[in-house]
Amino acid sequence: MRRQRSRFCLSAALLATIVASAARLPSQQRDAAPLVGVLPFTNGVVGDERAALNPLVSGVPELLLIDLARNPDIRIVEPARVRRVLNSQKLDPEARIDDEAAARIGRILGAQWAIRGTFTSDGRGAIRLTAYMSNVGSGAPVEHTATAEGKQANLAALIGQIAERFSRDMHLSELPRESRRARELTQTASYETTLAFARAIEARDAGRAQQAIAMLKELASKHPEYEPARSELTRLHSDEAR
Numbered sequence: 001m002r003r004q005r006s007r008f009c010l011s012a013a014l015l016a017t018i019v020a021s022a023a024r025l026p027s028q029q030r031d032a033a034p035l036v037g038v039l040p041f042t043n044g045v046v047g048d049e050r051a052a053l054n055p056l057v058s059g060v061p062e063l064l065l066i067d068l069a070r071n072p073d074i075r076i077v078e079p080a081r082v083r084r085v086l087n088s089q090k091l092d093p094e095a096r097i098d099d100e101a102a103a104r105i106g107r108i109l110g111a112q113w114a115i116r117g118t119f120t121s122d123g124r125g126a127i128r129l130t131a132y133m134s135n136v137g138s139g140a141p142v143e144h145t146a147t148a149e150g151k152q153a154n155l156a157a158l159i160g161q162i163a164e165r166f167s168r169d170m171h172l173s174e175l176p177r178e179s180r181r182a183r184e185l186t187q188t189a190s191y192e193t194t195l196a197f198a199r200a201i202e203a204r205d206a207g208r209a210q211q212a213i214a215m216l217k218e219l220a221s222k223h224p225e226y227e228p229a230r231s232e233l234t235r236l237h238s239d240e241a242r
Contacts, residue, residue, distance in 0.1 A: 034112040037077035040093040044120040059198020067163035070179040106136035144169040160187035
């Protein structure tokens with residue numbers, strides 16, 4: 001009887017270990033997922049449109065990050081942390097970030113991938129986005145480049161093209177159905193909606209949190225289906241409550 005009880009206890013302990021290991025597995029897999037940081041984009045617009053499009057310096061990387069973060073195969077660096085590192089390195093977010101600086105920031109962040117880019121406009125309603133993704137760990141300056149060009153009216157879709165291209169380059173798995181639907185809705189947003197969101201992110205990054213909240217509330221009220229505005233509004237309210 002004592003031997004049977006001993007075997008039972010051993011079996012129970014083994015089962016408990018297996019269950020605990022299985023419970024930890026998703027967390028371990030998540031921790032092993034590559035960390036991705038997206039840096040401010042450079043405003044390459046020349047002429048009268050430059051000031052009007054400047055919110056895209058913060059807005060394009062934010063929307064790119066939102067799109068990439070839908071995939072559970074990666075982790076993302078919070079924009080606030082990116083800004084702190086830029087400040088510590090005395091780098092102007094609106095100045096051009098070269099390969100060397102991008103790699104240095106990526107290493108400080110502990111990221112495997114660092115994304116930076118530029119945007120330009122022809123002054124006649126067309127916009128061009130060019131993004132560079134560096135594998136910080138490999139030491140290669142630029143591993144992948146993605147370009148999207150088209151009408152400003154399709155800006156949200158162009159940002160989505162960059163995100164989808166880099167997702168393939170990182171060999172990420174297919175998005176779950178609900179995430180694909182959310183991506184599609186974001187990519188069909190109007191230029192006015194996308195730019196309004198970018199202005200709110202610009203205000204947030206400049207430390208004007210209350211102004212950003214007011215702008216996001218207005219945007220979410222006008223376009224309740226626009227997920228980025230609702231998500232960022234929730235996050236900012238959460239930060240205020242801490």
